[in-house]
Amino acid sequence: MSLNVESPHQENEAGKSGFGARFALILIALLWASQLNGLIGLMTSNAQSEIAIHYHTTQIAWFGQVGLLVGVFSTPFIVKAAGMFGKKRVLVVITALGLVGDVIAAFSTNFETLLIGRAVSGFYGPSIALVYALTRDVFPPKLVGPASGFLGGGMGVLAFGGPFLSGWVLDDFGYRGVLWFMVIATGISLLALLFVVPESPVREPRTPVDWIGGILLGGGLTSVIYAVGKGEAWGWTSGRTLGFIGGGLAAVVAFVLVERKVEHPMFPIGLIGRRRVWSTFLVAGLVMGAIFAQGTVTNLLVLMPHIPGLSDGLGWTATKNAWVSAPNSILLIATSVFTGVLARRIDTRVLLAIGGTLVALGGGLLSQFHSSVANFMTIGALSGVGMGIVVALVPIMVIESVKPEEQALGNGAQNLMQGVLQGALTQVAFVLVAQNANVMKGTAFYVDDSYSKALLLFAGVIVAGVLLIALIPKSKSLDEVETGQAVEATQAA
Incomplete structure (x- = not known):
């Protein structure tokens, strides 16, 4: 049984004094669901070096990529089903599929079965699109901006706590502990969705697929x-x-x-063809795709062993990496929450340009200076502020660009664009990293110059995204768009 949204009286209180207990509980459940992919991605990214060495494979890139491929393929169908049958209902189904895949991976005894499990869990990939669409529908209008910013800032919460959690699990229980933790995390999300999150009343007509x-x-x-x-x-x-x-x-x-x-x-051309929509999706896809792809390569750099003449990884433990990245994560959280408030007063295009520029500058500096803790902490402070702005703005800009009944499709299309660019950039980066790889006992080890080239690639893509912001036309502000349909339905009842 799901909890109902607030009564009119409670909604008014939420608008005046904050989220209120029930809205806060819903927000936490959606935060967990929105960041589950990121948490699993972080933990698998941290575990990839140990898995590559354990299975003696040079194909470790597919450990992270196979699920992304399944997510990209399934996104059109999942988004369409969510629009017709209910966003929460479909979110529950794909979370259950993700849990099945995580269980297969946890029980795997060879690299091939491990990849099968990761592939099945890839059906959970489009979940973020449904979470943001639900946010627009189930929160009162005045809370949609802060809630969306908070969910975007959840990346900072993940970036802060995730590495410590990942470090503890990986350092104490190995990669197998990471796989079992994924099972636990997905199970918690499934329960929270079932018993806490209300269904959205916004539906598309049930038409042939x-x-x-x-x-x-x-x-x-x-x-x-x-x-x-x-x-x-x-x-x-x-x-x-x-x-x-x-x-x-x-x-x-x-x-x-x-x-x-x-x-x-499946995706109306009239929606995708609108300039505000396609330009926003293109810019968000480039910037966010590069940010997530960069995280995979950066984790490989810091966690691969340092073996003179063979491997130029830094050889940090996952726990050390967590401590080094903690200040960056705190800045990300604070900036994202503040950005959610600023988005109601300042043109989101201007804010996105500022955030993207800071992230690109940080990535460019990191490509040249990444040999010490001091490098990562000082450059990370710059990147943390920029990332906080970007991750908070993307869902808000999608809300500004589409109608309520288009929200699931809009989030799905943006998520698809981001997933494609993230996957392609990750693959290209691994090609660059592997160009001068040293292979020993079936495991590939990488040199410093290759890491630098990959990081420069990401910075360049983000710069391109920032320049393309000029294509995005001005649209309605967040305060002018239609939101809060679930609350309105409750008031009408």
Whole structure:
């Protein structure tokens, strides 16, 4: 049984004095759901060096990427189902699938089975899109901005507490402990969604599913990411590489043509074709995709062993990494919460440009200076402020760009764009990192110059995203858009 949202009297109190007990509880449950992917991503990122050494594999990139591929492919179908059958209901289903995948991974005894488990858990990938859509619907209008900013700032809470948690689990229980912790974390999220979060009343009409469009879009984008990941092994000009990339791009083009003709498209071209929508998604996808991809490479840098002549990793423990990144995380949390309030008064495009510039500057400096704790802490302070601004603004800018009934589709499209760019950037970064790799006993070790090139790649992509902010037209402010449908429904009842 789910808790109902506040009564009108309680809603008024929430608007005046804060979130109130029930809204606070709902916010915590949604925060856990929104950051579960990040928590699992952080822990798997920290564990990847130990897993690569344990299984003697040079293909460790797929440990993180296989779930992303499944998430990209399934996003169109999951978002469509959420719009028709209820965002909470579908969120519960994909969380349960994520739990099944985590259990498979935890019981795995070889690298192949481990990848199967990670693939199944990838169905949980689009969850963040549904969480933000629920936030728009179940909170009173005055709380949507702060709630969205808080959820975005949850990345800072994760970045602060996650490394300590990950360090404790990994250092004391090894990678197997990480896998079992993922099971526990997903189970907690499933229970919280079932018993705390209310369902949104916003629905799309129940129409036939555009299977062809979904397969073309999800399959085409997945094909491109997969080809980028295999390009180094297959050869960038090989028939297989060009076939997967060309076939994937052709599928996306076919998707656009199909969507113009079908009666009930998977992603209406009218929505994606609006300048405010596609420009916001493009900028957010580039900046956020690069930020998350950079985290994977940075964790590899600090946690891989330092072996002169073989590996230029820093050889830190996960716990040491947690202490070094803690000040950065605190700044991220504080900045994101403050940004959620500022977004009601200052043009979000200006704020995003400031945040993106700070993140890009931090990434560029880190590419050249990453040999000491002092480097990471001083540069991390700059990046932390910038990331706090960015992660708080992205969900708010999506709310400003779409109508209530388009929210799930809008979040899904933005999440899809971000996932594709994150996956492609991660694959390209691993190609750069592996160019001068040293392989010993089946495990790849990387040199400093390769890490620098990958970090510069991310900084350059973020700069490109900041420049493209000029394409985003001015739209309604957060105070002018329609929000709080669940609360309104309660008042009407």
